[in-house]
Amino acid sequence: MKKKYAIIYLLLIISLGLHSQKFKEAIPKDIALVPIQNQFRNSIDLSGIWKFKVDSLNEGIQKEWYNGVTECRQIAVPGSWNEQYTDLRDYLNWCWYEKDFYIPASWQGEDIYIRINDATYFAKVWVNGKAVGQHEGCHVPFAFKLNEYLQWGKENKISIQVENIQSPSRVPTGAVEGSSFGNYPNANYDFFPYSGLNRNVVLYSLPAKGHIKDITVRPDINNTTGILNVEVEKNGSIQSGKVIVKGHGQQIAKDIRFSNHYATTSIQIPEAKLWSPDSPNLYEVEVVLEEKGANVDKYSLKTGVRIVSVDEKHIYLNGEEIFLNGFGKHIDFPVIGRGTADPVMVKDFELMKWTGANSFRTTHYPYDEGFYDMADQHGFMVIAETPSVGLIMGGDSLQLAERQRVCKQYLHEVIYRDKNHPSVIMWCVANEPNDKAQLGMAGPTSKATKERAYSLFKEHFDLTKELDPTRLVIYVGPMMGPRYWFELTDVIAINRYWGWYTSPGSIENGSSVLSSELDRLHRKHKKPCMVTEFGCDTYAGMHAEEPEMFTEEYQVDFIKAYLDVAESKDYVVGMHIWNFADFKTSQSIIRLGGYNLKGVFTRERKPKMAAHYLRERWFNNKGNKK
Numbered sequence: 001m002k003k004k005y006a007i008i009y010l011l012l013i014i015s016l017g018l019h020s021q022k023f024k025e026a027i028p029k030d031i032a033l034v035p036i037q038n039q040f041r042n043s044i045d046l047s048g049i050w051k052f053k054v055d056s057l058n059e060g061i062q063k064e065w066y067n068g069v070t071e072c073r074q075i076a077v078p079g080s081w082n083e084q085y086t087d088l089r090d091y092l093n094w095c096w097y098e099k100d101f102y103i104p105a106s107w108q109g110e111d112i113y114i115r116i117n118d119a120t121y122f123a124k125v126w127v128n129g130k131a132v133g134q135h136e137g138c139h140v141p142f143a144f145k146l147n148e149y150l151q152w153g154k155e156n157k158i159s160i161q162v163e164n165i166q167s168p169s170r171v172p173t174g175a176v177e178g179s180s181f182g183n184y185p186n187a188n189y190d191f192f193p194y195s196g197l198n199r200n201v202v203l204y205s206l207p208a209k210g211h212i213k214d215i216t217v218r219p220d221i222n223n224t225t226g227i228l229n230v231e232v233e234k235n236g237s238i239q240s241g242k243v244i245v246k247g248h249g250q251q252i253a254k255d256i257r258f259s260n261h262y263a264t265t266s267i268q269i270p271e272a273k274l275w276s277p278d279s280p281n282l283y284e285v286e287v288v289l290e291e292k293g294a295n296v297d298k299y300s301l302k303t304g305v306r307i308v309s310v311d312e313k314h315i316y317l318n319g320e321e322i323f324l325n326g327f328g329k330h331i332d333f334p335v336i337g338r339g340t341a342d343p344v345m346v347k348d349f350e351l352m353k354w355t356g357a358n359s360f361r362t363t364h365y366p367y368d369e370g371f372y373d374m375a376d377q378h379g380f381m382v383i384a385e386t387p388s389v390g391l392i393m394g395g396d397s398l399q400l401a402e403r404q405r406v407c408k409q410y411l412h413e414v415i416y417r418d419k420n421h422p423s424v425i426m427w428c429v430a431n432e433p434n435d436k437a438q439l440g441m442a443g444p445t446s447k448a449t450k451e452r453a454y455s456l457f458k459e460h461f462d463l464t465k466e467l468d469p470t471r472l473v474i475y476v477g478p479m480m481g482p483r484y485w486f487e488l489t490d491v492i493a494i495n496r497y498w499g500w501y502t503s504p505g506s507i508e509n510g511s512s513v514l515s516s517e518l519d520r521l522h523r524k525h526k527k528p529c530m531v532t533e534f535g536c537d538t539y540a541g542m543h544a545e546e547p548e549m550f551t552e553e554y555q556v557d558f559i560k561a562y563l564d565v566a567e568s569k570d571y572v573v574g575m576h577i578w579n580f581a582d583f584k585t586s587q588s589i590i591r592l593g594g595y596n597l598k599g600v601f602t603r604e605r606k607p608k609m610a611a612h613y614l615r616e617r618w619f620n621n622k623g624n625k626k
């Protein structure tokens, strides 16, 4: 009998051994430059219909599905699986994606990479049945070099296994015991946990001889001269190159020489055309690698000359006071879920402009790169947020350490990817973090827990400033949340719903609480303040003679009262309405039909009365408080 068990055990070990594969961790630096096409670089977008198979028992690896899935469904990439299949609406467990592709013969001899722009939340990647790598995290790209896995002149197969299981050790956090949300699926955040390949997957080639890995452009201004401080990182043995800045009738070139793969230069642009919301002037920065007089690689990006600064009461762009009128948003649309859809993005910019907004926050995760390009071109100021939403800075030490690791990874990914966009004026390291000793716990936090939370949270700010000393850094504080963290921020940013979640029905009461709270915060911290979220659920088409909760009239009056408070205070620097449009979230008793209805537009982008009100108030008075 014993012998029988020993044999079974041995067979189990052997079979596990056979299936144990080594997955490289994705390297954040590999996503620093978005793939482009020019005479040295190529790319192929793998968007389209992929094979798709649900793996609720997580048996795919053991059954070697990486060699090809059978009896599968079809799925569109980009797009969230939860919206494409009825039975998968609330499904967050493992799924497999598979696509066959050819590499053009002309790419032979180049370095070939794959960039997966969003595999939420945890993904493993195989090419031709061989384990390539893995990545943890939502709504951020990752890339792997593929050369050793590819076959030339034959079909290749990419397989991606993805899951979005909610867990207390992940960011954002889910399945938190005792969480006040009481929602399904059990996410510790208020938007639907849309899963899978939400953005496109791109194959791209880079010159194998040596290529540009990263370009960091830091702008400055000296009187009328614009300065672009450029740092280039490359790989390979090439030692020299050029940086050329083009735009507005000027072309300025400088030679660069590399030492330890890095080169820096500073380009002066006389009479520079600065970037601002009114005049979103852009310059092209082209970097060329050269060897023996011949070009080996070239990369161009668009950026702007502008500086951001802050004092006790104001934020300045190029030395001029600015006021942020705008929204918190979501990437959310029927059928597409959190998937990238260019027509929706274009429409959203059109509608934001229609209201007269000049800014938005990428709540509550980084958006597709296209958003930042559009913002650069249309003069929107962006508060770029990481996926660290509803972050819990206390609780079990192991889980806390895991979350801290992922938060830092996000900061690298987000800053490497988005650092050259002039539209990004602030980084937001976290939305509504808290310092609870236990997950989901209410009540006071002990001194020791607070101290631990403070020093860990400070690391987020230190890292952000180290990676990018040129932008403002904030976190967004919740109602009744810890206030001692405001010491760390450049601007006090708060989300407030007085008159909605508290004193319901009384806008007057709510706005007067807001007014005195803002005064207290400013008196204590001597920093400019911004309300990064305020709003109320509004059922489109519901009306009342006198404002009443959920009616369009209540939303207009609520927004008006909050904007009036802001207008009366010279240290308030921005008001972002929650939310631009209605969006899908987990089911709960406070979310009718699984929707958060705080949009000033419906989910289909039809205006509520509040959208018209904002247009009246903002459009004719661009950039002003009124």
Ligand code: BDP
Residues within 6 Å of the ligand: 189, 190, 191, 364, 431, 432, 478, 495, 533, 578, 596, 598
């Ligand atoms: C805020 C959160 C946001 C929610 C909003 C709300 O930052 O994600 O959707 O509350 O309750 O606290 O509508």
